[in-house]
Amino acid sequence: MLYREAGQFKTSYASDQAIFPILQDRIGIVVILAVAFTLPLYADDFIVNAVMIPFLIFSLAAIGLNLLTGYTGQLSLGTGAFMGVGAYACYKLTTIWPDVNIIVWVVCSGFFSAAVGAVFGLPSLRIKGFYLAIATLAAQFFLEWCFIRIPWLYNENISGAIEVPQRELFNIIVTGPRATAETRYYVVLCLVVAMTWIASNLMHGRIGRTWMAVRDMDIAAELMGIRLLPTKLMAFAVSSFYCGVAGALMVFLWYGGAEPAVFNINQSFTILFMIIIGGLGSLLGSFLGAALIYVLPIALRFGPELLGLHMHAATVEHVTFMVVGILIIFFLIAEPAGLARLWQIGKQKLRVWPFPY
Amino acid sequence: MSVVEQKAKPAATPSADKILSVNNIEVIYDHVILVLKGVSLDVPKGGIVALLGANGAGKTTTLKAISNLLRAERGDVTKGAILFDGEEVQNLSPNELVRRGCIQVMEGRGCFGHLTIEENLLTGAFTRRDGKTAIRHDMEMVYGYFPRLAERRNSLAGYTSGGEQQMCAVGRALMSRPKMILLDEPSMGLAPQIVEEIFEIVRDLNDREQVSFLLAEQNTNMALRYARYGYILENGRVVMDGDAKSLAENEDVKEFYLGISEGRRKSFRDGKHYRRRKRWLA
Amino acid sequence: AGLMASAVYASKAQAEDSIYVPLLTYRTGPYANSGIPIANGMHDYLAMLNERDGGIGGVKLNIEECETGYDTKKGVECYESIKGKNPAVVNPWSTGITLQLIPKAGVDKIPILSMAYGLSAAAVGKDFPWVFNPPATYWDGMSMIIKYIGGKTGGLDKLKGKTVGFIFLDAGYGREPIPLLEQLAKDYGFKVKLYAVAGKEMQDQSSQWLAVRRDRPDWMIMWGWGAMNPTAVKRAAENGYPMDHFISVWWGGGEDDARPAGAQAKGYLTLNFAVPGEKFPAIEAIMKDVVGKGKSQTPKDKVGESHYNKGVYNSVMIAEAIRNAQKLTGKKVVTGEDVRRGLETMHITAARWKELGLDGFAAPLNITCADHSGHQPAYMQQWDGAKWVKVSDWIQPMTDKVGPMLDAAAKEYVEKNSGWPKRTEACDKAM
Amino acid sequence: MRAPGGSQGGREAVAGDILLSVEDVSLSFGGVKAVSGVSFDIRKGEIRAIIGPNGAGKTSMLNVINGFYHPQQGRITFKGEARPRMRPHDAAHGGIARTFQNVALFRGMSALDNIMAGRTLKMNANFFWQMLRYGPAMREEVEHRHKVEEIIDFLKIQEIRRTPVGRLPYGLQKRVELGRALAMEPELLLLDEPMAGMNLEEKEDMSRYILDMNDYFGTTVALIEHDMGVVMDLSDRVVVLDHGIKIADGTPDEIKGNQAVIDAYLGVAH
Amino acid sequence: MDILYSIFIDPFAQMIGAPDLLVQTLWDGLVGGMLYALIALGFVLIFKASGVFNFAQGIMVVFAGLTLVGLYEAGVPAFIALALAIAVMYGLAFAVERVVLRPLVNQPDIILFMATFGITYFLIGFGEFVFGGDPKVMITDDLYLPKGSFNVKMLGGIVNFQRLDIVAVVVASIMVAALAVFFSKTRIGRALRAVADSHSAALSVGISLEQIWVIVWFAAGLVALVTGIFWGARSNVSFALEVIALKALPVLILGGFTSIPGAIVGGLIIGVGEKLAEFYWGPLVGGGTDAWFAYVIALVFLLFRPQGLFGEKIIERV
């Protein structure tokens, strides 16, 4: 009985079109944001640094991919490389113009990966589905090769890796080894919240509808006056923008340095799996998926220790792999449409509670 | 026969004269969407039974529950039982059901787009073991029923027109030599004389080979002309049943399903603006 | 998440009366074949100290492995999870992870020991007080190989006009020695041909070896890892490349690298800095107290193999650094800060090796405040079809060539990383 | 365009201008001749039916009209303009909307969003405002929502506004599809078997919608349908195809009596 | 000018100048291509029969190889180990059908794809748990696989043929031919294609998905075992082998997901193409082009034939 929209009347279409039309949802989101913004006050460094920051960054990348794959229906396996483009762009920008605020560069780096993404999105006009994956795979491997082969990209560092120089924002160190976990966390959190909000706006408006139309039935979409190529290219660009920013954040605010291997195909797969398991075409799903795929293995690794079991590190790893595999299958069977859908069904049940349906 | 009577009957009694009996089933999709709220019906051996009802009444769902295809749609029969030839269908897999002679023609065709028309027909004979010549023979029979299919036998089904696909789906079901066919809107998208033809085929098979039929139809007129018994489904409940003749004479049915009021057929131009349907029970 | 945090704290509390030695290892993933013996060697030696001596200086070692799978992401995660537990030292065992940890080490005050891998420039103690890469850097290794080749051709000056092929894993690790190789090529007048092997191609390499057949280099040098090594050895043999002209850096010198090619690999050469074999008293102690008692994952017949002994070498350095740190500070339970000082004053003479029960196991090791690598010599070993045989004396690196390049590289690193801290840590006197 | 409500009783052929004309169009796929040498025209404001047996080439004809297929031969003139290599979205821009034989809704979206998607062409707030969902973007959204709600009221599908269309029963899907096409405010609406799979009452409703649309908005309609009752009652003129060839063209009454049509299509029932 | 020369003239001059090397390159490409095709075949089988893009094929190769060698190392005679490995692959097929596919019938492709990723994860963990992460040497002698090589003098040079490669090519060709016939000519083959088209329609005509899936997964398991043996013999059997599955993707896509001959032709085009490119043009850009070249070839072909060379037509009609 707690979760009912009964009695909440909409008096205008504007309010009916709000993203969270139900009061309880709005309260929920405020609570989540409040918890997120106060987290460093009571969580330890490990949680902030090794769990929350990567979780948020992965969520952002997952949103990026979800915009393309979940909302527009274009399967992409090049996420890792697009993230890499963002990271390398950000690195080049901040080393060429060190005085410009790093946050500006992080955001700008998204434009570079948007451009690259749009170029590799061109074949999407002709090629579809799993076949399209090949175009993005070509992007993945070609770009990965560029990250290794073009020394200019990493300023000719002998190690072949990029290192993150120290940068400040209002005299607070935000990147480099001396930036505290809290600072980095807040920067990441703010960006992720802002970009999620923007993504949500886009998806609830005309652009989102055209993308979904293209996903669901491209022929019908075209017969309704939607131009396929510009629409798909825009999806590629926006999606790559998100991935690029996520990549830049990953290197600058989490790893503090990166070699090309960070942006390999496994990264692409990881993020794809996040959105599938979280829910294609759902922003919430991007977060849930990131949590399951990234945070769960960490939790599992520390699980045995928690239970006082002393397993060998490698054994823990083996068991973790098996359990994660089983859980993926389990969740898929429980709800193929993803965790986000599971959540919706839960809400629906709550709505009719205490009756079964 | 009324709904109440059916409920009272013990569910598991196999009865000799019924090929199919559905006892008070309830179906839920996705764990939350309740679609059938207690549907019961019987099909006698060698009978033709029509299942009528508006859009969304639950006809397709009922048929899928019978042929056990619901699981593939994340639907579940949560209550009640379905007996085909004395056996609980819930314990049988769809292919075992087909082997036992119960086959469904799905709504919206469901042809295999990447197979040719001929290959589509052959898949219909998948469960058969009586040799190539028998299968050939039946294929010729199907081509005899639908000459249009013979013309298009080597084209991929995905490229054929809507009506051709519908014929293909019906023909494919015939290929399995079933004892009972569940037809879901067979007339949809077919030209009038083909519709007629399909119903003639139904009657013919029923006469000659004692094949039983359960027809879910919107074309009430046709359905009641060929069926012997009918059920009317509204909102997941059976609201009326009876002999085809008596149904056809019922005033409400006449008005809402047959489009006859005051004894004559109305023109579609004369439709009143947005009438509210009178609902039974629901 | 809260639960996990408390788990982490719980083991922190445990650690009060012992020295926490985390080992970042990888027994899974595509590079496991190289990772497993090393992990075993590292673990077993430390475990042996616990069993035989009750730890170091009377304090037990709390040895804990964290599985990285050679994956940077997991490696960093491991680091984050151990850094709160007062680790004595971190061994990242992956160049990628090392690069990531280098900037963090100084901030978290945890020394990084990257034995003969990682960032070569980190040998410059002035700029990298927290990073150690003994006994030799990749550049040292490359210079030793060229020296060896020079010796075989009758002097370095005879290299003029010869062609040297370099086949490498196309990643930071494999590319690192290229600048030195090119420098040496210029100095001695030989030609260099590069053959890059992408990570995905590790198992194939046919186009690379075909190119080798075309170019007919006089010598082949390899910087490979994991599954790349055995495949390369096989391809070389198949293409009829003379195996005794095919030399790998020390990481290609595992038994598992040569064994799959079997007799075909006969003649294959690699550098090594820790002599394989189980006839050393310390290794025998491992056999008796650890492996023999089933306290290890090592199969008996793998004790004393080439990579295993490299793992032992790594742990000897850890143990010696802890010992030094105890002496320097007078504390029993030492932390990362102390161990850093211990590492900077590490001096394992031949006599000390003997004391350790490892007589002739390795060349003397000398790390100082300025020199975090030691630039110690290595020797050449050759596969005889079934095992490794030592075929050369200790080869000294060309310090005169390597030194200036290291300094330049370190300088460049510091310049590129604006805000890189100036060294403030004082230097201890060598003991 | 006729005045609202001005069409009770028998309909005279509407003497509008020619909106679309199809001249000698042929289309074949490999060996299959889907359409061969068909010519006819559609006048402004009329309801034009296209009938014929299964596989006669009716759907293909619609596909040619809105640029999804390109005929090998012949010419389509729409509003006095012939556009040889017209793409489907050009047709949409020109004011042609359609529904599909096998419902082609955007399955993952709600009914409301589907209909809103129909208004894409009419919306133009730029990316920046879309991003913020504020200012022009929000205004536009609300304004079009009003229009869409009118359509929803018109089609009586208020209750299913928020239901993902994939889960709707077939008949309602067809109705939503009609709504989506209506939302485009087309000049020419192509309906491909809009009443297949509907029962009588629903057909009556649907007929009503089509007539009203035709009356109130002056939308020209090309209608493919197999229910002869509907075709004969609704349409002003009928063109009959068989095996890709036009076999008759005329008012419903003429068609009813045409022997060729009876043989090829209607059968004895009528 | 120089650049143009080294792109357009020099490589061809080299080819003509040293025809033996060209032949060797082509042969190596052919062998490589056949071996890619073998992996691709595993994908095709499952895709064709159930519309599932089986991400786990790579790990199945490793798992099959490890089982064989692992059993052998545990003292089981080679051919009994082989038989047991086959049995294990059957068990795997059975389990996958029961636990994964059956509950996920009629779900979109991408979901099934994801499920196979779950299988991959499980098999990695399970395989390492049972067999350990260290690499194993493939048994070749006991399986009577030939060793060594012979040189053929031709075209003014010598061309080297590995005996093992020849066997690999022969075995791969036989498997492909057999499977191609099976798919196009038999009743089961037709049913498989029907299942790939639509699960629910296949159910409705009485095709037993359970049975079909076990058959194809088992067939794919056998293909994996053969692949494991040959790839294992080329380097060794380790978890690193899993990545070669990625090399099969362009082959698969170029050939068309559903075509068995396509897998072979695609394999050959890609095998030969990438070897030629790396060998003759690679040095211009510092080598390592084989990391991506295959994908670019595939992409170029796709732009002209969006369904791959032999793929089923993409049906578009409304």
Ligand SMILES: Nc1ncnc2c1ncn2[C@@H]1O[C@H](COP(=O)(O)OP(=O)(O)OP(=O)(O)O)[C@@H](O)[C@H]1O
């Ligand atoms: N897979 C599904 N998930 C959720 N709800 C469903 C699903 N399939 C059908 N429904 C719902 O079940 C109800 C009955 O649908 P059903 O398809 O059985 O109706 P029907 O009588 O066959 O209608 P029609 O005449 O339009 O075919 C509808 O309200 C529909 O929304």
Ligand SMILES: Nc1ncnc2c1ncn2[C@@H]1O[C@H](COP(=O)(O)OP(=O)(O)OP(=O)(O)O)[C@@H](O)[C@H]1O
């Ligand atoms: N893309 C295509 N490729 C091959 N053949 C096609 C294609 N589209 C249509 N056809 C063929 O053209 C013929 C006409 O098809 P069309 O869909 O226009 O028929 P229709 O008149 O709409 O029939 P129905 O009433 O059954 O829907 C059919 O025989 C069909 O098989």
Ligand SMILES: [Mg+2]
């Ligand atoms: Mg239905």
Ligand SMILES: [Mg+2]
């Ligand atoms: Mg049609």
